[in-house]
Amino acid sequence: MHSRTRLPRRGFSLIEALVCLTVISITSAALLLSVESTLEATLDAQEMTIASGLADQMLDEVLGQDWVDPSQSDPYPTSLSASAAETNGTGRTKYDDTDDYNDYESTPPTAIDGIALGQTDGAGRYLPASFQMSSTFLQRWRCKCEVYYVDEDDLSQELDDSDSGPYRAVAVSVFHRDGDAWRKVLTRRRVITYVPPAT
Structure with missing residues (x-):
């Protein structure tokens, strides 16, 4: 009689297949987590860049205006706001001094002529x-501008509305809408002063 020699089987056992699947699953999860983190960081950086550009553009516009309305004799009015004639203009074309921008808000952000950003030169x-630019791209963005007097001894302290002084702060906040809620992305603030003309 011939004795049969048993040849080893070729292939994977069920245990080996399960171990292999477990290793692949853990490795894939780690890779996907790193990809997700990278995408999230990229989106955060993109959002911050857009918000920074919107805030800087608004600050440049405000700081390019006169300190006080040329028709006023008092350089330190306690009421900081645009007049009815200024707000009835197209966009912000009639804004002629920094206090006109107090409590200004725009959704979506617009150029000085009132046209959505990215549409004109x-x-x-x-x-x-x-x-x-796509007309819907900035629909989820909002710019808000505040102008207020600050304490000359501590420029971080806002003065009461009834007080005035030689220093004003211009703060531009940029918001992004996530679902139904607005989230503040950043606020840029500059302090300016009034230097009376030489007489």
Whole structure:
């Protein structure tokens, strides 16, 4: 009689297959977590860049205006706001001093002429359609501007509305809408002063 020699089986056992699947699952989870973290960091950086640009643009516009309305003789009015004639203009074209921007808010952010950002070249001419930003891109963004007097001894302290002084703060806050709630992305603040003209 011939004795049969048993040949070893080739292939994976059930245990080996389960161990292999476990190792692959753990490795895949770690890789996907790192990809998700990278995407989240990229989106956060993109959001911060957009908010920073919106805030800087608004600050540049405000700080390019006169300290006080040219028609007023008192350089330190306690009422900081735009007049009815200024708010009835197209966009912010009639704003002629920094206090006009107090409590200004825009959703979506617009250029000084009231047209949504990314649609014109800044001189009022519309860009070709291929260069225009999507009209819905900035719908979830909001800019809010506040102008107020600050204490000359402590520029971080806001003065009461009835007080005035030679220092004003201009604060621009940028918000992003996540679902139904608005979330503040950043606030940029600059302190300016009034230097009376030489007489």
